[in-house]
Amino acid sequence: MKYRTGLDFAQQLDAKDTLGEFRSQFYLPSDKDGKPLVYFCGNSLGLQPKSTKSYIQIELDDWAKLGVEGHTHGTNPWLHYHEFLTETMANIVGAKHHEVVVMNSLTVNLHLMMVSFYRPTKERYKILIEGDVFPSDKYAVESQLRHHGFDANEGLLFWSAPKGKELLNYDDLEEILHEHGREIALVMIGGVNYYTGQYFDLKRISDMAHKAGALVGFDCAHGAGNVDLNLHDSEADFAIWCSYKYLNSGPGSLSGCFVHERHANNPYLNRFAGWWSHNKTTRFNMRQPFEQLYGAEGWQLSNPPILSMAAIRASLDVFKAAGMNNLIDKSKKLTSYLEYLLSELNDERIKVITPKNPLERGCQLSIQLISTDKSLHQKLTNAGVISDWREPDVIRVAPVPLYNSFEDVHRMVDTLKNILHD
Numbered sequence: 001m002k003y004r005t006g007l008d009f010a011q012q013l014d015a016k017d018t019l020g021e022f023r024s025q026f027y028l029p030s031d032k033d034g035k036p037l038v039y040f041c042g043n044s045l046g047l048q049p050k051s052t053k054s055y056i057q058i059e060l061d062d063w064a065k066l067g068v069e070g071h072t073h074g075t076n077p078w079l080h081y082h083e084f085l086t087e088t089m090a091n092i093v094g095a096k097h098h099e100v101v102v103m104n105s106l107t108v109n110l111h112l113m114m115v116s117f118y119r120p121t122k123e124r125y126k127i128l129i130e131g132d133v134f135p136s137d138k139y140a141v142e143s144q145l146r147h148h149g150f151d152a153n154e155g156l157l158f159w160s161a162p163k164g165k166e167l168l169n170y171d172d173l174e175e176i177l178h179e180h181g182r183e184i185a186l187v188m189i190g191g192v193n194y195y196t197g198q199y200f201d202l203k204r205i206s207d208m209a210h211k212a213g214a215l216v217g218f219d220c221a222h223g224a225g226n227v228d229l230n231l232h233d234s235e236a237d238f239a240i241w242c243s244y245k246y247l248n249s250g251p252g253s254l255s256g257c258f259v260h261e262r263h264a265n266n267p268y269l270n271r272f273a274g275w276w277s278h279n280k281t282t283r284f285n286m287r288q289p290f291e292q293l294y295g296a297e298g299w300q301l302s303n304p305p306i307l308s309m310a311a312i313r314a315s316l317d318v319f320k321a322a323g324m325n326n327l328i329d330k331s332k333k334l335t336s337y338l339e340y341l342l343s344e345l346n347d348e349r350i351k352v353i354t355p356k357n358p359l360e361r362g363c364q365l366s367i368q369l370i371s372t373d374k375s376l377h378q379k380l381t382n383a384g385v386i387s388d389w390r391e392p393d394v395i396r397v398a399p400v401p402l403y404n405s406f407e408d409v410h411r412m413v414d415t416l417k418n419i420l421h422d
């Protein structure tokens with residue numbers, strides 16, 4: 001598409017946007033004078049759908065009216081509540097229904113997945129992660145290495161960007177696997193890197209890692225609800241993601257977990273268990289010997305927090321109404337438009353480090369600041385543009401197709417331009 005720089009052009013794009021109406025289904029933050037902010041932090045905490053409150057209220061009312069009976073006689077019987085989320089969540093991440101479950105929080109699920117899919121031996125025990133991995137994931141894998149009696153420094157391998165570059169490339173990965181393949185037990189990569197916004201070719205990584213004899217997991221915290229993950233076809237062994245970023249389910253809300261169907265019924269996999277991993281039909285007989293549930297559900301341990309699940313359900317219903325493919329279409333336009341306006345600034349103090357190829361990124365652009373500092377981010381915030389700062393020198397901006405507009409993008413870049421020219 002041919003873009004133009006004027007505000008009228010942004011407004012024309014908004015007028016033609018078939019998803020434009022969804023913006024009004026969200027609470028948009030405003031400053032203390034009630035002036036709307038430009039919110040570009042949906043990659044960190046997604047905004048609240050206006051419907052969330054009523055979804056939670058139903059469960060609060062059932063709890064008030066029914067007490068324990070809500071488990072079986074509630075409007076949405078709590079015993080089955082996680083099942084109400086499965087279909088839409090599976091569609092969003094491109095998985096079969098029995099490959100997906102919503103449970104726990106992300107880092108907890110990463111550990112549970114490693115209980116099953118990180119089974120080191122003396123020869124094959126290393127874990128390969130991205131050089132610029134999200135800290136929680138790094139701490140998690142280091143602690144798994146120590147848990148199994150290995151040295152956390154020696155046991156970690158990094159797939160890093162070439163010197164002076166920001167993005168990872170597959171030749172380097174190939175080389176690491178060629179050199180160390182026999183020592184690697186697990187390849188654990190962020191599906192979309194949180195810092196650069198680089199979206200990896202999951203299938204390609206899976207194939208390469210499997211060929212080397214390693215298992216593969218993806219942390220899709222920055223992918224779920226943002227890009228077309230196609231987890232089933234990726235052949236990954238497992239994936240995990242949180243629901244409070246692009247999935248708008250509220251601070252600290254539960255995580256999604258994917259286990260490829262080839263592991264659904266594998267009795268030889270090591271797993272941790274609880275009563276929620278046990279056969280649903282005999283769960284409440286209580287004295288039954290343990291019977292593993294089929295599929296991803298079999299990794300659940302506990303009965304889940306319904307109030308948080310209700311918030312997820314509210315959000316997933318919005319996704320279902322909008323359609324993931326429509327969202328991705330709009331996302332590509334919004335982000336290309338942002339990229340265009342930034343390039344039109346023609347200012348060597350800012351550099352977008354996110355891949356230019358729309359297939360290798362989601363909605364986020366990471367703007368590196370060159371010979372200017374963090375105060376620029378503070379000025380953006382003061383001027384009503386909410387983005388985030390990641391050390392050492394990056395501002396991340398995520399125009400989200402569900403609730404951001406082309407005018408938001410225009411306002412953001414216009415604000416940045418004024419700050420740069422100040």
Ligand SMILES: *Cc1c(COP(=O)(O)O)cnc(C)c1O
Pocket residue numbers: 105106107108134136137190194219221222242
């Ligand atoms: C957001 C994020 C997390 C957060 O983990 P929690 O367990 O939900 O606190 C972990 N990993 C990545 C890659 C993330 O982007």
